[in-house]
Amino acid sequence: MTPLAQLPHPGVLRSAPDTTLSDRPRARLVGIGTAVPPTSYSQRELLDIFEIDDPRVRSVFLSSAIERRFLTLPPESPTGGRLLEEQGALLAKHKKQGIEVGARAVEDCLKNVNADLSDIGYLCCVTSTGFLTPGFSALLIRELDIDGHCSRLDVVGMGCNAGxxxxxxxxxWARAHPGQLALMVCVESCSAAYVFDGTMRTSVVNSLFGDGAGAIAVIAEDPEQRPGxxxxxxxxxxxxxAIDAMRYDWDDEQSRFSFFLxxxxxxxxxxxxxxxxxxxxxxxxxRRSDIAHWTVHSGGKKVIDSVRINLGLTPHDVRHTxxxxxxxxxxxxxxxxxSYDRLCGEGLARRGEYGVLMTMGPGSTIETALIRW
Incomplete structure (x- = not known):
């Protein structure tokens, strides 16, 4: 008898969406890769490192449903504590760390899809934790020695929804260039956007965000060649x-940008x-009940709970989130x-099942995508 977890979702019994797309093959998600900085900290460790005693701030950190985050903290001061990083140092951190974790995410993704750097025809880089010109697309092409004729795009400043x-x-692009590999890389150094001033405004942000990069490979070709x-x-x-509900402001007192939630x-x-x-x-x-797999942005405990309740999802539906x-x-x-990487790692998605990808961010904005295995 087939275990229930291995049975196809009922949504596969419904017919494919009726679309007016051309006969070109659809773009497909064929590989995923992730990377994080080498150092991680528990929430309690961060409270101790920054000597935070305010019970309100400690409560924000410890009730966040976060156990660990990968971060690049300010250097230690010779006299104890952590040095104050000026805006220029934060931008340098964003660039240096972004290139490093972004390159590792690209290499991890290509390994998982059995492709080479020379196969990349299009590179899109997404970031919101710093500003660079030229952007990460050009910097990663140089760092990884990708073909200089690779088409590219930088998406900057759109926030958490930007992926x-x-x-x-x-x-x-993939649909317009069948058989050619396209990559998207999301590179975020959130520790390059922190302000440590002891206020509740900055403490909420400081308790939530972590550093890391994710890369996904997309191609329009016969699914027998690369499944996805x-x-x-x-x-x-x-x-x-709600356009002002999530935003970067310039903080005159701190002489740096500060994120507001x-x-x-x-x-x-x-x-x-x-x-x-x-x-x-x-x-x-x-119908929503036909969706077998949900990949929702990990915006925070309250955000996840609110989305889950309003969509009628179960805790199992958002387990990866x-x-x-x-x-x-x-x-x-x-x-x-x-989250999508974890879903792929489970190996439970079956041919014909549907999934929804959802991200949320400044604007305020919600982005969604419908996918089918």
Whole structure:
């Protein structure tokens, strides 16, 4: 008797979405890779390192559903504590660490898809934790000695939702160039965007975000050559009235940028999650109950709970989302790639099953994609 966990999801019994796309093969997700810095810390270790005694701040850290995060902290001071990093040092950290973890994520992804650096025809780099010109696409091409004729795109400053914005562009390029490999790399050095001033505003951010990079390979070709789910559809939802709920501001007192998160963000995102998912499934003949696999951005415990409740999902549906939050914190644009990596590692997705990818971020914005194995 076949174990229940190995049976196909009921959604595979529904017909494929009725689309008006051309006869070109659809873009498919064929490989995934991730990388993190060498140092990680528990929430209690971070509280001790920065000598945080304020019970309100300690409560924020310890009730976050995060156990560890990979971070590159400021250098230790000869007199104890940590040195204060100026904005220039933070940008240098963003660049140095971004190149290092981004390159490792690319190499890990290519290894998993059995491809070489010379196979890359398109490189899209996504980041929101620093500003560079030229961007990571050019820097990684130089670092990895990728062909200089590789087409490229940098998506900068869109925030935690930006991974799906980038994937939309990558999937479009892949469809227009059948058989050619495209890569998207989300590179986030969130520790290069921290402000340590003891306020609750910065403490919420400092308790949440971690560093890391994720890369995903996309190609439009015969699935027998490289297996992976096909990308069927994208939808976006921006909530203009909440445009200031997540933002970077210049802090004159600290002489650096400071990220702001409105306490109502989880409820705003949750209230609109049902709307955007229903729009994603509109015209496909699918219901939410037909979706076998959910990969949701690890935005924080309250964000995940709000999305889960509003969409009627179970804790099992978001197990990879909560697992990534627990083990890495919020990795900004790359979080959903870490969750998708765990989903792929399970090996439970069956041919014909459907999945939804969802990211949320500044705007306020919700991005979604529908995929099918």
């Amino acid at each position: 799906l914005n980038g994937l939309n562009a990558v999937a479009g 789910p096909e990308v069927l559809k994208f939808t976006s939802c921006i909530i203009p009235e 409105d306490p109502d963000v989880p409820y705003v995102v949750g209230a609109h999650a049902e709307l955007v998912v229903d729009r994603l499934l509109s015209g496909t003949g699918l 909560t697992g990534v939050l627990r083990d890495y914190g919020n990795l900004s644009s790359g979080s959903f790639l870490f």
